[in-house]
Amino acid sequence: MTTPDQGGAAPEPGWTPEPVPEPAGPAENATPAGAKDGLVRCARCGATDVAYRPETGTLVCEFCRYEWTEARLDEAMGLSEGIADLRGRTLSTASADITDDETLMTFKCSGCGAEVVVDTARSLQARCHWCKHVLSINNRIPNGAVPDGILPFSVTREQAMESISAFVAKRKSFAHPEFEKTFRPENVMGVYIPYMTVDGKVTARLDGVGEIGRGRVKVGENNYEYKVDRYAVARELDLEIDDVIVETSASKADIHATESTNNIINSILPFDVKNIVRFNASFLGDEYTSERRDMDVDHADDAAYAHMLTIARGSAAASVGRYDRGVRWEQEQLSVTGTRWTSVLLPVWLYGFEEKGRHGSVTHYLAVNGRSRATMGSVPINTSKARRVAFGVAAAASVVTWPIAFLIMRGI
Amino acid sequence: MGGNSDGSPLIALFLFALGPGAGVAVWMWIQGHYRNRSARYRPEEVVRTHVVDLRGDDALVRRLRTRSGSIDGGNELRPEQRARVWRVIEAPVEAPPEPHPTAEDLADPDGGDPGPGPA
Numbered sequence: 192m193t194t195p196d197q198g199g200a201a202p203e204p205g206w207t208p209e210p211v212p213e214p215a216g217p218a219e220n221a222t223p224a225g226a227k228d229g230l231v232r233c234a235r236c237g238a239t240d241v242a243y244r245p246e247t248g249t250l251v252c253e254f255c256r257y258e259w260t261e262a263r264l265d266e267a268m269g270l271s272e273g274i275a276d277l278r279g280r281t282l283s284t285a286s287a288d289i290t291d292d293e294t295l296m297t298f299k300c301s302g303c304g305a306e307v308v309v310d311t312a313r314s315l316q317a318r319c320h321w322c323k324h325v326l327s328i329n330n331r332i333p334n335g336a337v338p339d340g341i342l343p344f345s346v347t348r349e350q351a352m353e354s355i356s357a358f359v360a361k362r363k364s365f366a367h368p369e370f371e372k373t374f375r376p377e378n379v380m381g382v383y384i385p386y387m388t389v390d391g392k393v394t395a396r397l398d399g400v401g402e403i404g405r406g407r408v409k410v411g412e413n414n415y416e417y418k419v420d421r422y423a424v425a426r427e428l429d430l431e432i433d434d435v436i437v438e439t440s441a442s443k444a445d446i447h448a449t450e451s452t453n454n455i456i457n458s459i460l461p462f463d464v465k466n467i468v469r470f471n472a473s474f475l476g477d478e479y480t481s482e483r484r485d486m487d488v489d490h491a492d493d494a495a496y497a498h499m500l501t502i503a504r505g506s507a508a509a510s511v512g513r514y515d516r517g518v519r520w521e522q523e524q525l526s527v528t529g530t531r532w533t534s535v536l537l538p539v540w541l542y543g544f545e546e547k548g549r550h551g552s553v554t555h556y557l558a559v560n561g562r563s564r565a566t567m568g569s570v571p572i573n574t575s576k577a578r579r580v581a582f583g584v585a586a587a588a589s590v591v592t593w594p595i596a597f598l599i600m601r602g603i
Numbered sequence: 604m605g606g607n608s609d610g611s612p613l614i615a616l617f618l619f620a621l622g623p624g625a626g627v628a629v630w631m632w633i634q635g636h637y638r639n640r641s642a643r644y645r646p647e648e649v650v651r652t653h654v655v656d657l658r659g660d661d662a663l664v665r666r667l668r669t670r671s672g673s674i675d676g677g678n679e680l681r682p683e684q685r686a687r688v689w690r691v692i693e694a695p696v697e698a699p700p701e702p703h704p705t706a707e708d709l710a711d712p713d714g715g716d717p718g719p720g721p722a
Contacts (some may be wrong), residue, residue, distance in 0.1 A: 275655075279694070365633050399686070401661070402674045413613065416668045423662045429655040435646055446643060458642035461649045496691045498646040504682035505647025506654050517677030523689040570637045577633045585626025596618035599611050 217280035217488075219287075220531060222339040223267045225469040226329045229301050233257055239302075239324045241473040245344050250473050261468040264340040270390065270533060271465070274431040277392045277529025280488065283339045284331050285470075286387055286534040288487045291333035298326050311336035312483050315472040327472035335385075335439075335484035338534040340467035343474045344381055344561040351540035351559040352376035354566040358557060365580075367571035370544050370555070381561065383475065383536035384456070385439045385484035388464050389495045390531040391432040395503030398425050398522040401514035417516075424518055426507045430499070434464050437494045439486040439534070444494065451554040452569035459560040459567050462537050466562075470536070481536055488532050500525050538562060546571040647682045 230239050233252035240253035249258040265271055268283065294312040299305075303322035309315065315328045315336060331337050346354075356376045363371065405418040438444040438457070446454040468474075475481055500523050511518045538561025546553045557568035634640070678684050 274653075362637050365637060397686075400664075400674070405666075408668075410670075414670065416670060417672065419667050419669055421664045421667060423664050425660040427656075427658045427660075429657075431653040431655060433651040433653075435650055436644070452638070452640075454642055455639065457644045458639070460644040497685065498644075498650070500685065500689060501647050501682045502650055502652050504679070506652060507657070508679060508682070510657060510659060511679055514674075514679075516672075517674035518679035519674055519676045520678055520686040521688065523686040525689075525691045527691060527693045529694075567639060567642050569639055572633060572637050577630065581626045581630040581633070583626075584629045585622050585624075587622075588625040589622025592618040592621045596615040599615040599618070602611070 217282045220268055220281050220283045220533070222264075222284035222331075223262060223469060225261060226327065226471050226473075228328050228330055229298060229326055230324050231327050231329070231471075231473065234259070241325070243343060243474045243476050243478075245347055248343055248345060250471065261471050263465075264467045264469055264533070264535075265465045267469065268339075268533070270388070270531070271433060274390050274392055274433060274531070277390065277531055279529055281529070281531040282488060283531075283533040285335075285337055285339040286488060286532045287331070288489075289333065289335040289485065292485075293334060294336070294483060296328065296332065296334075298328075300324060300326060313480050314475055315481060316475055325473075329470060329472055335487075335534075336481070338385060338470050338484065338536045340533065341383065341470045341474050341536045342462055342464065342467045342538055342562060344479065344538040344540075346538075346540065346559060346561050346564050348379065348381065348478070348540070350564060351379050351381075351561075354559045354564055355379060355540075355542055355557045355568065358566050358568050359570060362568075362570045365573050365577045367546060367573050370546070370571045373544070376542070379540050379542045379557075379559070381479040382539050382541050383479055383481040384443060384539050385482055386436050386535055386537050387439050387488070387491055387495075388467075388533045388535055389432075389435045389437060391430070391435065391495070391499055392528045392530075393430050393432065393499055393503075394526040394528070395428045395430060395500060395507075396425070396522075396524040396526070397427075397504065397507055397520050398423075399518055399520035400424060401511055401518040402516035403514055404516050419516060422514070424511060424514070426510060428503050428506055430503060430506065432499055432502060434461075435495055435498045435502070436460050436462065436464065436537075437491045437498065439484045439491050440482045441485050441490075443482075444486060444491070449553070450551065452556050455556040455567050455569050456539060456541070456558045459539065459558050459563075459565045462560065462562050464535070464537075467535050479538070484534060492530075495530070496525055496527065499527075542568075544571060643683065645683075 232239055235257040236255040238252055238254040241250050242253055244251050249260045251258045296309050296311055298307050300307050300319040302324040305319055305321045307317050307319050307326050309317040316325055318325050328337055401422045401424040403420045405420055407415045407417045410416045443453050443456055446457045540559035540561055542557040544555045546555060555569040555571050559566045
């Protein structure tokens with residue numbers, strides 16, 4: 192297979208190179224208009240106190256109890272369609288590059304004219320100190336804090352507390368004493384974490400070696416030699432991938448980090464992203480916080496492409512079943528024809544514990560998927576107790592097995 | 604070293620290793636059960652994927668004999684583990700062509716936007 196960067200034969204004398212087309216910038220998949228910024232009033236009574244009701248997945252006016260919800264992004268932006276036609280990068284309005292890192296944004300309250308500061312690193316709403324109206328930021332701002340869509344929590348705080356309590360209850364015997372002493376499930380926090388959903392039209396090429404066993408022959412007393420047919424194996428797959436999810440908060444993106452157990456948050460994916468709705472800051476309310484996206488598509492694309500290669504490898508697995516001794520993939524290549532990126536906030540119930548050690552500290556997370564209630568966690572270990580028990584088991588087993596081994600060695 | 608049967612030394616070695624092995628197994632179980640270091644997103648299982656086409660090209664390279672019971676470095680069951688060499692090629696997208704000037708544009712320079720110029 193020839194690839195663009197493999198080069199080719201030297202040009203003939205007098206050969207004039209064809210002009211190379213300039214690559215175009217990313218196309219935009221415009222996010223539909225949602226609620227405006229500033230004061231968002233109830234369509235029925237005009238109040239600005241709007242709350243999110245997780246039981247019904249709707250926004251509700253605190254005064255007249257009028258209920259509504261936002262448009263589903265999947266339908267509004269056609270995110271399940273046209274994957275076969277993707278060419279180059281298509282970015283939604285809110286997944287455009289971050290151009291300003293300032294997180295404190297000042298707004299003029301349209302209720303009373305006062306200036307209100309919103310800390311967009313933690314929330315996208317603030318209450319005016321003077322007239323008590325609530326101001327919201329619902330549309331793209333340059334620092335990446337506002338996404339295209341949001342998947343509202345459907346798992347309640349009580350359910351999340353129950354889930355992490357049950358998880359920890361099964362891991363008490365060797366839990367770190369400080370963790371056990373301070374564990375309070377009610378401290379679990381509802382956090383909207385920034386992600387991007389990525390659709391892709393790609394071709395994956397896998398090259399490797401596969402082996403088929405053809406029997407074995409006894410060699411010496413206890414050894415065997417295996418007769419093997421070795422094959423060069425290649426697979427090429429054209430794939431249309433719908434909704435890979437990648438982290439876009441730098442503090443959570445490295446799942447191999449030594450200072451925090453980010454893989455725990457990563458492992459509660461996926462979410463039912465088809466139910467994402469147009470972003471409205473009222474979904475955050477007072478109960479939930481949000482993290483700001485601080486990674487652009489250029490920083491998140493490596494993770495997305497690695498996931499796509501993982502998918503390609505998974506998709507090819509059934510086709511190499513005949514290699515009963517296994518396959519060693521040695522080269523993988525992903526040719527990306529087109530991708531489509533959408534910026535979203537996804538709901539996670541998160542409990543953190545910082546374990547301080549001699550070589551620095553580690554933040555352990557317990558995480559509950561705010562939609563499916565999938566739960567995963569890292570419980571810090573009482574290492575000295577675990578060592579004692581492991582050593583005790585080794586010693587107890589050896590007390591029984593070693594005398595027998597000595598007897599065998601002596602030929603009795 | 605004595606022994607009254609062919610397998611005795613191996614059995615003895617196994618029994619010697621059994622105790623320490625049990626200790627290591629307990630340690631590993633505690634680490635796995637409490638820390639969950641291998642927990643991760645599994646896109647190969649949960650992401651909706653349409654395989655439009657799958658082509659294969661397998662060729663017998665050689666027949667051999669080996670002491671190993673399985674292929675060395677087999678990784679087909681660990682799709683998240685990248686191969687020794689991997690790369691990504693993003694196909695460039697051509698910019699739309701510049702609009703060609705019409706005969707009218709060329710014939711009547713005063714008819715269009717005069718553009719910046721000396722006053």
